[in-house]
Amino acid sequence: MDIFIVDDEPIIHVVYKKILANNGYNILGEAFDGEEALQLIKSMDKKPEVIIMDFRMPIMNGLETTKELLYLYPHLNIIFISADVSVRKEALALGAKLFLEKPFERNGFLKAIELLQTS
């Protein structure tokens, strides 16, 4: 399964990549802000099956990025992962499939990815 990571914290990228790689997932790409994510995903022939999206990021936040991405590619699976629980409703209303609160447990995170894989 191909996954794309969008988060402005480099250490969080390390964490995601370690957990996902240990569990057989492929990291298709990564971005550190919403705009970079948009550009990279637009340029990809093969789109990611799951996008992990943070909320607070420079240049373009996770909500704006989710809106743009789903407008362009309505079938993308976006899982919103943020320490900001206040944006949960908005993220889901925009079309994110799941919302996870940071910090999360590894098992909960992996279950969420599995859920998207089977849906």
Added chain:
Amino acid sequence: MNPSEDYDDCKTCFVLEQDVSELEKYIEDIWSFLPIPVAYMTPLGIIIDINKGMEELLRNSRDELVGANLGFFFKDKNEAKMIVKIIRHDSKLQIFDSVIFDSEKEIKNVRIFVMPRLNIKGEIIGVFISFIDMTDQIIAQKQIIIERNNAKLYLDVLTHDINNQNQAIISLLELSKDYEDLNDVTQSDIGIALSQAWAISNLIKNVKMLSDLNQKPIILRDIEINSLIKYAIESVKNSNPEKNIKVELKGLDHLIFVQANDLINNVFQNILENAVKYSLGSHVRIQIKCSIAENDKFWKIEFIDFGKGVKDEIKSIIFNRLQRGEKGIKGSGLGLAIVRGILTQFGGKVLVKDRIDGDYSKGSNFIIYLMRGDSI
């Protein structure tokens, strides 16, 4: 009329004159004694007289102010004209907030009270006007808003950033536990570090919740609590795997609806966590009883534990922020403060009693009252 009647009339006149003179003196004394600035002016706003308070506020002498147009002191001259217009059409007491200059051009925020004086025919013959200096109050209010917003921003940034960094710590510790060649001591140390990282996140979450409690408008709805109590029990069992927790339920065999919102989960979880935290040994026994109370308007839910209990001197302060029940017990001391904060918003309350009256050491009874919902 005989001479003696004449004499009596003159005597009456003299007494009346004396009374009027006394009265005038009395009014003058009150006028100058009044600590609030007052002016008397014509219906067109020309100052006839001012008291000492007004002299001090406008930083000008009475001699210089009498005869001046009061509009001169307003920052917005049209506002003064508008006040005069309103007075002509409505002879009741009027209150306005405005900005004036004193004679040294210093700006003052004032609350203005304007009261027309009428003659017997109901015509306006003069106007009393009083200014209350609100400058310091307005500056303080603005400062409070700025400081409150700053505090909110700092907390927001802190909450977000600590949770982000804690995510990395938690995930890396979880990954470290996977290494097979770790000895038992290292495994145990990683476990302790993990639980501490979670404790930091819970502390941050609680501080944020407590801060948000009084800032967001509360919308209550009917919430069924049977399943929430069961969920809270399971959750507390999961977070305390080293303890054997048994919970007996009474009065929960029919659906119970209360006026609340999603924060109610935190009430049940915090009270149960508290009961487990202060229990003795690894076996924890808790009873939860539901009954109708307070003229059928409330549900009374009792959480009875068999733990260390709460000493009488602590009972009244245990719901205060940062109050811990006992030394050496881990926790932020925010749990019960959150319970009280949430219940207060729901129009309910919480109190603590001894499980057995008069003997705190046999355990506690945390009693919460929640308004009954309309749903059956």
